Amino acid sequence: MHRKLLSGLAVAGILSTQAVAGSVNEPAPAFSLQNSYGETVSLSEFEGKHVILEWTNHECPYVKKHYGADNMQALQRTYTDEDVVWLTIISSAPGKQGHVSAQTANELTDSREAAPTHVLFDPDGDVGRMYKAKTTPHMYIVDPKGTLQYAGAIDSIKSANPADIPNAVNYVTSGMDALAAGSDPNPELTAPYGCSIKYKS
Amino acid sequence: MELRHLVIFTLLCTSMCWHALAKTSADSSISAPHIQVSLVSEDSALVPGTTQLVGVRIEPDPHWHTYWQNPGDSGEAPKITWQQTDGMSFGEIQWPLPQAIRVAHLVNYGYADAHLLMVPVTVDKQIQPGGERTLTADLSYLVCKENCIPGWATLSLTLPVASDSAPSASAQLFTKAREALPAADTLPAAFEVTDSHIAVSVNGLSSEDWTLFPLRSDVASHSSNQQILYENGQLHALIQQSDYFTGAQDTLEFLISDGTQGYYLKARPAAPIDSVTGSETLGVSDLAIYAGMALLGGLILNIMPCVLPILSIKALSLQQHAKPGHHWAYLLGILVCFNAFTVTIISLQVSGQQLGWGFHLQSPLVIAALAFLFTFIGLSLLDVVAVGPGLSGMGQSLVSGNNHRSHFFTGVLAVIVASPCTAPFMAAALGVALVQPPVIALFIFNALAVGFALPMMLLFIFPSLRKKLPAPGPWMNVFKQALAFPMFATAAWLCWVYAGQAGTSAQFVLLCALLGFAFLLWLKATLPDKLTVTVLSVSGCLAIFSLITVLSLQPPTKVDKESASSTPYTAQTLASLRAKDQVVLVNMTADWCITCKVNEQVALSTRKVQDVLASDNIHYLVGDWTNKNDEIYTYLKQYERAGVPLYVVYGPDNFVKVLPQVLTPDIVVTAINQALQEQNHAS
Numbered sequence: 001m002h003r004k005l006l007s008g009l010a011v012a013g014i015l016s017t018q019a020v021a022g023s024v025n026e027p028a029p030a031f032s033l034q035n036s037y038g039e040t041v042s043l044s045e046f047e048g049k050h051v052i053l054e055w056t057n058h059e060c061p062y063v064k065k066h067y068g069a070d071n072m073q074a075l076q077r078t079y080t081d082e083d084v085v086w087l088t089i090i091s092s093a094p095g096k097q098g099h100v101s102a103q104t105a106n107e108l109t110d111s112r113e114a115a116p117t118h119v120l121f122d123p124d125g126d127v128g129r130m131y132k133a134k135t136t137p138h139m140y141i142v143d144p145k146g147t148l149q150y151a152g153a154i155d156s157i158k159s160a161n162p163a164d165i166p167n168a169v170n171y172v173t174s175g176m177d178a179l180a181a182g183s184d185p186n187p188e189l190t191a192p193y194g195c196s197i198k199y200k201s
Numbered sequence: 202m203e204l205r206h207l208v209i210f211t212l213l214c215t216s217m218c219w220h221a222l223a224k225t226s227a228d229s230s231i232s233a234p235h236i237q238v239s240l241v242s243e244d245s246a247l248v249p250g251t252t253q254l255v256g257v258r259i260e261p262d263p264h265w266h267t268y269w270q271n272p273g274d275s276g277e278a279p280k281i282t283w284q285q286t287d288g289m290s291f292g293e294i295q296w297p298l299p300q301a302i303r304v305a306h307l308v309n310y311g312y313a314d315a316h317l318l319m320v321p322v323t324v325d326k327q328i329q330p331g332g333e334r335t336l337t338a339d340l341s342y343l344v345c346k347e348n349c350i351p352g353w354a355t356l357s358l359t360l361p362v363a364s365d366s367a368p369s370a371s372a373q374l375f376t377k378a379r380e381a382l383p384a385a386d387t388l389p390a391a392f393e394v395t396d397s398h399i400a401v402s403v404n405g406l407s408s409e410d411w412t413l414f415p416l417r418s419d420v421a422s423h424s425s426n427q428q429i430l431y432e433n434g435q436l437h438a439l440i441q442q443s444d445y446f447t448g449a450q451d452t453l454e455f456l457i458s459d460g461t462q463g464y465y466l467k468a469r470p471a472a473p474i475d476s477v478t479g480s481e482t483l484g485v486s487d488l489a490i491y492a493g494m495a496l497l498g499g500l501i502l503n504i505m506p507c508v509l510p511i512l513s514i515k516a517l518s519l520q521q522h523a524k525p526g527h528h529w530a531y532l533l534g535i536l537v538c539f540n541a542f543t544v545t546i547i548s549l550q551v552s553g554q555q556l557g558w559g560f561h562l563q564s565p566l567v568i569a570a571l572a573f574l575f576t577f578i579g580l581s582l583l584d585v586v587a588v589g590p591g592l593s594g595m596g597q598s599l600v601s602g603n604n605h606r607s608h609f610f611t612g613v614l615a616v617i618v619a620s621p622c623t624a625p626f627m628a629a630a631l632g633v634a635l636v637q638p639p640v641i642a643l644f645i646f647n648a649l650a651v652g653f654a655l656p657m658m659l660l661f662i663f664p665s666l667r668k669k670l671p672a673p674g675p676w677m678n679v680f681k682q683a684l685a686f687p688m689f690a691t692a693a694w695l696c697w698v699y700a701g702q703a704g705t706s707a708q709f710v711l712l713c714a715l716l717g718f719a720f721l722l723w724l725k726a727t728l729p730d731k732l733t734v735t736v737l738s739v740s741g742c743l744a745i746f747s748l749i750t751v752l753s754l755q756p757p758t759k760v761d762k763e764s765a766s767s768t769p770y771t772a773q774t775l776a777s778l779r780a781k782d783q784v785v786l787v788n789m790t791a792d793w794c795i796t797c798k799v800n801e802q803v804a805l806s807t808r809k810v811q812d813v814l815a816s817d818n819i820h821y822l823v824g825d826w827t828n829k830n831d832e833i834y835t836y837l838k839q840y841e842r843a844g845v846p847l848y849v850v851y852g853p854d855n856f857v858k859v860l861p862q863v864l865t866p867d868i869v870v871t872a873i874n875q876a877l878q879e880q881n882h883a884s
Contacts, residue, residue, distance in 0.1 A: 023444075061343070061351040097348045132444050134307065135275050152445065158277055160351035161341060191419040191445040195349050196275040196307045 028142040033120040036105040053140040057098025062194035069162040076115040088116040091128035093200035125199040135194035150175035152190030240356035241371035246363035250326030260315040269299035274307035279342040288325035297381040308423040317378040383463035390468035395862035400795040416454040419445035492648040499652020510684035530605035534612020539650035565702040572695040579688035714745040770824030782853035789847040791826040804864035852876030
């Protein structure tokens with residue numbers, strides 16, 4: 001009996017590690033991170049709302065492509081206006097490209113007219129690794145039930161050239177549209193493109 | 202609205218600035234931070250009507266790199282966009298062999314050294330020599346160390362148009378770049394998707410230092426180690442799936458490289474599971490095409506070396522009869538024989554066996570019998586076998602007579618002797634027929650039979666055609682004797698097939714038996730005392746044949762791949778072992794399953810696992826799904842699997858553990874030990 005309980009626990013353990021690895025159609029892994037105002041923000045606070053996660057590094061050419069063209073900010077404004085939560089996450093380790101102080105982060109938000117709900121710091125890279133975030137940008141959509149609905153690239157053209165933006169299919173927009181229409185995003189999983197995330201080694 | 206306009210305006214500005222920036226520098230060579238790029242040509246001039254090579258040379262700084270067509274986990278492949286130039290058409294980039302470059306926790310595919318991206322350019326033959334052309338390439342690239350810098354450059358190169366050219370100053374670069382290209386031929390490969398891995402298998406590669414580079418970025422996990430191993434001249438690679446792999450692909454493309462040479466691979470799914478039942482039915486037009494092809498195939502069979510002699514004799518013998526009757530018997534003989542084959546194959550298939558046309562040739566006994574038949578026909582054509590009543594007259598009288606029995610047996614004999622020829626040549630075409638529903642398969646086989654019968658039928662029906670045949674005369678005898686040799690050739694081939702099936706010593710016995718057989722036939726025709734000789738021949742033949750039978754029944758010595766302790770799986774064996782609370786490892790495998798082979802080599806046949814399996818209280822059941830088998834299918838369905846591999850460990854007290862599809866010795870041993878612990882606990 002005793003051993004049954006143990007093996008039951010082991011099975012539960014396997015299941016929970018699977019749930020932790022960010023996979024589409026599975027529960028989005030829970031996390032708590034500090035925002036640029038020093039407050040702790042948890043994913044669980046936003047149950048009942050759509051949440052968009054954006055991994056960023058303001059010095060990365062691919063991030064610059066989407067911020068320089070006001071593409072990323074336009075998405076942020078559109079969706080935060082619709083009561084969607086937008087979390088911008090920085091997983092760059094201290095000393096590496098893209099790592100910024102809270103103050104710089106707020107200045108960047110102002111100067112770029114960005115409109116995220118929060119800018120969050122993940123200097124240890126735990127949350128990024130949990131979501132298997134590989135590049136900046138790398139985008140995720142979590143539905144109101146807390147299920148991961150989209151993971152991958154921001155759009156369909158893998159380039160650093162802003163001229164490609166109007167010709168590309170934006171996967172965040174297509175994913176949110178599909179969810180609004182009551183269907184599943186298509187695609188729901190794409191290979192992201194951009195700079196590698198400068199994780200703590 | 203306002204906002205959208207602003208966005209579009211900003212975008213336009215940015216992209217215009219971009220191009221303005223690029224346009225300012227239209228040189229053949231450009232230096233940018235951490236990189237130098239230049240446009241070069243192999244030849245000194247553009248020659249109308251030829252395809253020649255130009256290329257973009259990329260020189261990153263030390264420790265910096267650029268990318269291959271699949272950049273790996275991050276990064277971006279360089280793009281070359283050619284501006285339109287009158288009379289020039291540009292091909293695709295010929296990518297040199299890439300390196301795997303580790304950057305922090307990621308892996309990129311690219312080039313850390315100077316390299317040349319060659320592009321073929323075809324010069325229109327309408328262009329007149331004289332004058333010059335400027336080739337202009339818009340290049341975009343990304344150069345990275347850990348951080349990346351994107352770049353854009355417009356490169357131009359002006360070349361004269363001339364009727365011949367000499368190597369340019371850069372020609373050396375092209376010679377070197379050619380050495381770094383993958384081979385031009387694409388190798389066929391097979392792949393298979395498990396829950397976490399992709400297994401790829403390729404034939405014909407040696408040495409073990411290969412790395413696979415997927416052409417798409419969402420196939421393989423680039424940073425995971427690849428497991429490469431060899432078995433019987435086949436290379437198997439086990440690659441961790443990408444997080445973005447969706448699985449639904451019917452072709453996967455890879456480059457396989459050992460650093461100095463490489464091949465592109467086009468991998469197809471390994472043995473589809475429902476190849477027998479799951480295939481789509483043919484449309485009417487497809488059916489007509491296949492039937493037409495089968496008819497044509499049947500016609501061609503008439504000139505096969507094993508068939509032609511028999512039919513020639515038949516055709517010539519027809520001339521000696523003014524009015525051949527019963528000609529439908531010939532068609533009937535062929536149809537009956539073909540349909541008997543087809544019905545046998547279909548009914549065996551329905552019962553779960555995978556058989557094709559020529560399945561009977563898999564039996565050494567049949568091969569030996571056919572060798573005797575061909576020797577006999579050959580000898581009778583050489584007139585060694587006396588024409589007359591009894592056994593020896595069979596060939597001649599049955600074939601060359603003019604009655605319905607003779608015609609019928611000519612048909613039957615023709616189909617039998619045709620089968621060694623059809624099997625190797627037509628296996629593929631007939632395979633199509635055999636995966637169709639039985640009615641369509643029968644239809645196609647009958648089209649083949651009609652095609653086969655057609656030339657003789659025409660001779661039967663139209664006397665005018667028969668008149669076109671050469672007049673009978675003494676030459677016929679020479680011709681007939683000459684036809685014996687294709688028969689002996691077929692017998693020689695059959696002996697070779699037999700050696701492959703039963704081994705060389707058995708082949709020697711067969712050859713001796715054939716010799717004895719020929720000797721007895723000769724003896725019989727030569728000696729006067731018919732009775733003694735007949736008894737002698739019949740008993741001799743029987744002795745030879747029984748010897749062959751015994752030898753054929755002994756299968757050739759095969760190296761047993763499975764451990765000695767394995768037992769074939771049956772549901773009953775498993776149930777009775779489980780009822781006795783035994784520890785059981787079930788291994789569901791198939792010859793065509795790549796992952797299974799990898800697992801057998803990497804885990805199951807290792808010392809560590811073999812030692813555990815060897816102990817008396819562990820039972821190892823192996824289910825072979827190489828051919829369809831309902832018992833195994835039921836078992837797989839029980840675990841919601843559509844195919845192999847499947848590994849399950851059972852123990853007392855309903856202990857069941859399904860192992861992952863990719864094994865290590867530790868996974869197997871740990872699972873068995875867990876089951877053993879259950880057993881100790883229970884007892």
